[in-house]
Amino acid sequence: MNKKVFIFDDNRDILELCSDILEDLGCEVKTSPTTNHIENQVTEYMPDLIFMDNWLPDISGIEATKLIKANKDIAHIPVIYFTANSNIQMLSAEAGADDYLEKPFDISTFEDIVRKYLDKN
Numbered sequence: 001m002n003k004k005v006f007i008f009d010d011n012r013d014i015l016e017l018c019s020d021i022l023e024d025l026g027c028e029v030k031t032s033p034t035t036n037h038i039e040n041q042v043t044e045y046m047p048d049l050i051f052m053d054n055w056l057p058d059i060s061g062i063e064a065t066k067l068i069k070a071n072k073d074i075a076h077i078p079v080i081y082f083t084a085n086s087n088i089q090m091l092s093a094e095a096g097a098d099d100y101l102e103k104p105f106d107i108s109t110f111e112d113i114v115r116k117y118l119d120k121n
Contacts, residue, residue: 003118006047007031008038008064009082010056014103018051021110027118033057035064042074049117051101054083054091065095078117 005022009015010033019029030045035058042050050068054061061081069075081088081097084104092100101113 002026002028003048004028004030004045005049005051005114005118006042006045007051008035008056008061009033009051009053011053014053018110021107022114025111025114027114035059035061038064038067039071039074042068042077043071046074047077049114050077050079052079052081052095052097054081054085054088062091062095065097069096080113080117 005027007015007018007029015031019031022029030047032041035056038059052061052065056064065079065081068077068079078098080099080101081092081095082101082103083091085091088100088102099113101110
């Protein structure tokens, strides 16, 4: 597949699990536990897909996603909002994310959403 995926999450276990799954799918993975300088982080790596947690140090997933979507150079990158919040659909819509994935997630569901966004490019 050779696509680049950036995961923003402060949970090391989640980062490891997602990285393993993505690498098995042939993706290059970058992770960050913080949304500090979110636009710079994304612009430097230019991923094909972003996974964004809701609860992050510095700025929230909602704010971080809004900043990405407001930046014309990176707004085209799909952002998948993923969190254990029960109102994930509302949070995802508020953030302007392209899709969402509820935690805890099923590995095949995670793979399906990755393929949905990476296979069409």
